[in-house]
Amino acid sequence: MIHLWQDNWHPLGVLYERFGSRVIYDAHSRLDSRLDSVLSNGIWCWKPARSEELVDIQSRLPEVQLGYVDKPIWTVARKGSYVSADTWDFLRDKKCEVDWWHVVWFPFAIPKHAFIMWLAVQNRLSTGDRLLAWGFQGDAQCVFCRNGVETRDHIFFMCSFSARIWKNCMQRCNDLAPSLDWQRVLNDDCRTWKKKTMAGVLCRLVLSSVVYNIWKARNAIKYQNAPKSEEQILKQIFWEVRSRISGREKFKKNRENVKFCHLWNVDVSILV
Ligand SMILES: [Zn+2]
Structure with a gap:
């Protein structure tokens, strides 16, 4: 599942990182809302924009390609699905390789x-x-x-x-x-x-x-x-x-x- 505010699906990047929490309040939404909360049968259904930031966000929506199945993507893994090795590589503190x-x-x-x-x-x-x-x-x-x-x-x-x-x-x-x-x-x-x-x-x-x-x-x-x-x-x-x-x-x-x-x-x- 794609998160509306915390995932990188919009042309402007991760919306929460770019605009902060105020825009979420203005959109009558929540930080953990999913992308499908503003979609209905493949069509955008945002509440009317009541801030400049929301206007920015909604004006770029036509650039987003819809039609793909909303499926979970494990972003730290190279192929998008869960791989423990990739996850460990992302989490671990990387140090120089020891020769032993x-x-x-x-x-x-x-x-x-x-x-x-x-x-x-x-x-x-x-x-x-x-x-x-x-x-x-x-x-x-x-x-x-x-x-x-x-x-x-x-x-x-x-x-x-x-x-x-x-x-x-x-x-x-x-x-x-x-x-x-x-x-x-x-x-x-x-x-x-x-x-x-x-x-x-x-x-x-x-x-x-x-x-x-x-x-x-x-x-x-x-x-x-x-x-x-x-x-x-x-x-x-x-x-x-x-x-x-x-x-x-x-x-x-x-x-x-x-x-x-x-x-x-x-x-x-x-x-x-
Ligand atoms: Zn001894």
Whole structure:
């Protein structure tokens, strides 16, 4: 539906923006009135103009093409119908694109992993150092190795416990000596994982699954006194990555991808 005073249908533009509220009163109308309130069977039926502004408005009416069906138009969307992406684009506060987004949000990403990764990338997880900064008085040591204050960069992956898990998983991605430096992983390594190749998808899946499961294991120790073994965490990561990589998009059949299938115990039928 088109609004008489608030939509852009008249040659003079949005009438409320141009003339203000006084003209609405003069026209015996309301701010939320629809265009069809001054139409009857396709013919204009305005009340007699009693102000110069109304004369202006009514004198330009012949320029308006009638005959179209009065239908709702979602003006923020390019095609005029509701599209959530266009609406979000209109409402959101636009900032510069970050170069790490493809590591967090990608078609294979597991949503709960992506959320924790998103927090980790921005150093927003409630790690020991951040808890101390907030005035927390308790133990801020790393729960895995008890060797230093728990920071984001320590648990991902300077910590000896998480480093073993990270290395083990990355070896299955053909990286026998992965970096243990978070910034380096994010800035350098992730750039090579942008591609939609099986290696690129695997590395991104592994990173977010390792981050998620290490953080989950850390919380289980800290808040439930329920430690998990390295093998249990690895088993969970392997299961998650294998499940995600199987039965989704097909990957190119080449020697490298066949090797990945063997390393992750995935059926080679996903290769074409
Ligand atoms: Zn540690």
